[in-house]
Amino acid sequence: MGKQQRSIGNQYQFRLEGFEEEEEMAVEKNVRNIDPTLDDGFAPVSQEVFQSIDADAEKAGGAWEEPEEYVGSIGRTMFDTPSSKDNSLTVLLPRESMEKAPSQSLVRIKSRDGRSYLGVVIEGPFAEPDGIRGDSPIVVTTTVKGGIFMPKFHGRVQVEILGEEDESGMLVPPRFRPLPNSPVFALNSCETANVLKLEGDIRLGLAVGHENLEVRIPSDRKSVLPRHVGILGTTGGGKSTTVSGLIYSLQKAGIATVLIDTEGEYTMINEQTTDRTMIAALDRRGLKPDGVQNTHIYHLVGRETTNPGHHPKTSFCIKFDKLSPYLVMELLELNEPQETRYLKAYDITRRVLQDLRISPQAGEDPSRFFELDEMEEGYPQMTLEQIYDIITACAQIIDKAEDGIEFHSKEFRNRKDDVIAAIKRAINADSSKKSEGSLPGVVSSWRALQGKIGRIRRLKIFDNPDAKPLNYRDLTRPGQVSIIDLSDTDSPRINNLVIAEILRGIQEQQDRNYVEAEKAGRQPNRTIVVIEEAHEFLSAERIKQMPVLFQQVARIARRGRKRWLGLVFVTQLPQHLPDEVLGLINNFILHKIADAGVINRLKRSVSGIDESLWSRLPGLAPGQAIVSMAGMTRPLLVAIDPTPCKLRMVD
Ligand SMILES: Nc1ncnc2c1ncn2[C@@H]1O[C@H](COP(=O)(O)OP(=O)(O)OP(=O)(O)O)[C@@H](O)[C@H]1O
Ligand SMILES: [Mg+2]
Numbered sequence: 294m295g296k297q298q299r300s301i302g303n304q305y306q307f308r309l310e311g312f313e314e315e316e317e318m319a320v321e322k323n324v325r326n327i328d329p330t331l332d333d334g335f336a337p338v339s340q341e342v343f344q345s346i347d348a349d350a351e352k353a354g355g356a357w358e359e360p361e362e363y364v365g366s367i368g369r370t371m372f373d374t375p376s377s378k379d380n381s382l383t384v385l386l387p388r389e390s391m392e393k394a395p396s397q398s399l400v401r402i403k404s405r406d407g408r409s410y411l412g413v414v415i416e417g418p419f420a421e422p423d424g425i426r427g428d429s430p431i432v433v434t435t436t437v438k439g440g441i442f443m444p445k446f447h448g449r450v451q452v453e454i455l456g457e458e459d460e461s462g463m464l465v466p467p468r469f470r471p472l473p474n475s476p477v478f479a480l481n482s483c484e485t486a487n488v489l490k491l492e493g494d495i496r497l498g499l500a501v502g503h504e505n506l507e508v509r510i511p512s513d514r515k516s517v518l519p520r521h522v523g524i525l526g527t528t529g530g531g532k533s534t535t536v537s538g539l540i541y542s543l544q545k546a547g548i549a550t551v552l553i554d555t556e557g558e559y560t561m562i563n564e565q566t567t568d569r570t571m572i573a574a575l576d577r578r579g580l581k582p583d584g585v586q587n588t589h590i591y592h593l594v595g596r597e598t599t600n601p602g603h604h605p606k607t608s609f610c611i612k613f614d615k616l617s618p619y620l621v622m623e624l625l626e627l628n629e630p631q632e633t634r635y636l637k638a639y640d641i642t643r644r645v646l647q648d649l650r651i652s653p654q655a656g657e658d659p660s661r662f663f664e665l666d667e668m669e670e671g672y673p674q675m676t677l678e679q680i681y682d683i684i685t686a687c688a689q690i691i692d693k694a695e696d697g698i699e700f701h702s703k704e705f706r707n708r709k710d711d712v713i714a715a716i717k718r719a720i721n722a723d724s725s726k727k728s729e730g731s732l733p734g735v736v737s738s739w740r741a742l743q744g745k746i747g748r749i750r751r752l753k754i755f756d757n758p759d760a761k762p763l764n765y766r767d768l769t770r771p772g773q774v775s776i777i778d779l780s781d782t783d784s785p786r787i788n789n790l791v792i793a794e795i796l797r798g799i800q801e802q803q804d805r806n807y808v809e810a811e812k813a814g815r816q817p818n819r820t821i822v823v824i825e826e827a828h829e830f831l832s833a834e835r836i837k838q839m840p841v842l843f844q845q846v847a848r849i850a851r852r853g854r855k856r857w858l859g860l861v862f863v864t865q866l867p868q869h870l871p872d873e874v875l876g877l878i879n880n881f882i883l884h885k886i887a888d889a890g891v892i893n894r895l896k897r898s899v900s901g902i903d904e905s906l907w908s909r910l911p912g913l914a915p916g917q918a919i920v921s922m923a924g925m926t927r928p929l930l931v932a933i934d935p936t937p938c939k940l941r942m943v944d
Contacts, residue, residue, distance in 0.1 A: 362403065366476035367393045368448070370402060373473070381415070382470065384477050386448035391418045394450050396905075397502040397930060399480040399488055402452070404471035409458045411480075411488055413927060415905045416451035423447055452477075453903060455488070455926060464488070464926075482506045489926045493517075495542040497535075497882075497920060498933040499578070508931045510922050512546035518821060518859040520923050521850055521877055525867040525895075526884025531916040531933060532863055534571075535882055536823060537562050538936040539861075540774060541585050547771045549820040551799060553792055555829065557599030557780030562938040563588040574916075574935035583937040588774045589767075593791065594760035595753050596781035599941055610757040611794055613677040615670050623839040624790050625745045630738040634687070637733060638742075642683045643672045644719035649711060651704050668841060669797065669848075677755040678702035681746050686716055687732060688739035752787065763795065765802035769820045785829045792830050793842050796822065796860075800849045803856045819857045827862035828869035836871055843873065850877040867891055872898060881921045882933075885913040902928045 368386035422444035435442035456464035493511035565582035652674035875898035921928035
């Protein structure tokens with residue numbers, strides 16, 4: 294108001310709703326020009342009247358002054374209406390304060406009953422004309438005619454109550470509602486970061502709607518990252534940028550990161566970005582291009598990596614004895630008759646290995662051979678070659694063609710007679726059945742099984758002497774970034790098997806690391822496994838086909854929380870992730886998702902995000918994301934930092 298308020302008469306303040314300065318002046322002039330001789334039915338107001346009003350005003354305490362408790366406030370709470378909701382209230386702002394309460398900003402409400410509340414702007418600020426409805430015909434009509442009638446206006450925001458501040462400043466659940474007409478104050482960035490618990494050594498980006506509010510997460514708190522992260526969003530939303538930036542920070546924080554790179558997109562993150570727009574975006578935030586340190590590329594033996602020039606680079610094989618026989622059966626998609634035969638062959642192979650002292654060997658401690666959980670891993674030292682040999686031999690026995698038996702595995706091939714004798718003993722060991730009868734018949738089923746095993750055998754990724762298995766001690770070393778490049782496998786099933794094996798191996802190593810750290814009295818190693826294209830690994834369909842695989846992952850996820858092993862699932866198809874998987878995740882970075890059906894599903898799994906934030910998800914720009922992390926007071930819309938490192942373009 295201020296200067297625009299025209300004084301008419303003495304100190305008598307008279308305000309004309311909805312008129313701009315010139316119009317007001319014109320009216321004022323007219324008032325002064327009233328000719329007292331004109332008989333229009335109105336007599337001019339006499340000076341005495343004004344003087345008496347002034348005297349009354351003086352008696353009542355003089356000109357109006359803002360009460361002390363309102364000084365510095367940006368607005369006031371409004372009365373409730375029938376549409377009011379618990380935990381949410383309307384705050385009105387004078388025109389000049391509207392910019393002080395942007396979306397997502399925090400406010401303190403000092404209720405007139407003495408209580409203090411903190412709240413967050415979840416809707417608005419909306420501009421509403423003073424004293425008239427924004428959609429009234431006069432406003433609409435004059436607006437379309439060129440805005441000749443431009444009323445004064447004020448702001449309205451909807452505030453969600455975060456809690457009541459007790460004497461110590463702690464937020465507690467509110468028991469009451471702030472009273473109407475209570476002053477509302479804006480929090481500054483520093484206070485806001487404190488209240489929202491945005492502290493930590495890993496910077497994700499800047500909160501949208503705030504001047505310069507950094508959103509950070511702690512890399513050292515067990516209650517955050519080891520409770521697993523989902524990075525979801527449609528193609529082009531910014532997931533890979535977020536992932537690579539996160540890995541950069543995790544490495545700096547001394548966390549061991551293992552990245553399952555199904556597309557070979559991250560094999561150059563050791564270099565700094567050369568993308569011009571990314572460099573410009575980094576510059577705008579005062580950040581610099583930089584490569585990730587301590588990267589190590591691993592690829593399956595016999596397969597390529599997308600960055601063959603990278604050092605160090607190591608090929609690896611999978612140890613067959615680390616795979617649960619049940620997982621192998623899932624992988625091979627065996628039907629029931631084949632499963633029966635596979636389990637029988639597995640049992641025979643185990644007995645033959647024991648019988649011939651191949652495993653355990655003479656003098657070896659046998660205890661670990663008897664405490665096996667076959668849902669988790671296989672029999673020590675059993676190879677795919679051996680079980681293939683046994684399956685072939687069984688087929689020959691059923692086919693009454695024992696003479697044709699040939700062995701390929703290096704443990705069996707030079708002791709053919711011994712092995713055949715051991716096979717027979719193994720068959721007969723099952724004394725409840727007749728000697729021949731304990732081996733399931735039907736040669737075609739045996740041959741089909743042989744064919745399926747033969748197929749994965751030809752991949753030459755199991756027990757290949759040209760490569761070592763992954764060294765999980767290296768993978769969990771602080772600050773090491775292991776990029777597992779699976780881009781050259783062409784088989785989601787093989788990838789799944791490798792991922793399952795890596796998770797199992799890391800979990801086992803992390804258990805060991807934990808014990809060692811406890812003994813040495815130091816902090817446990819922190820490890821994060823990032824799984825790109827997680828929908829390939831853990832889709833609803835896949836989980837149905839491979840329940841053992843999922844059980845393993847779920848077990849690791851649960852144990853991971855205790856052992857500081859965090860999983861990060863990245864996918865552009867969150868709709869394929871079943872509720873069981875979403876249920877394992879407590880932290881979400883949600884990039885743009887346009888599909889309403891997908892958003893509705895996520896709403897059921899991701900708690901704490903209010904409707905107004907959800908409604909922004911379909912319209913997010915690349916790099917923007919709703920971030921909901923364990924430990925944060927509430928989710929926030931964040932402009933994620935551009936990545937400093939180089940991503941390979943994949944199509
Ligand atoms: N945080 C960011 N800051 C600036 N630009 C970004 C950011 N994130 C993404 N972009 C822009 O969006 C583009 C796509 O991002 P990105 O490749 O990370 O998406 P994506 O979700 O991984 O996509 P896809 O599903 O295809 O793998 C980037 O090339 C970049 O131009
Ligand atoms: Mg990507």
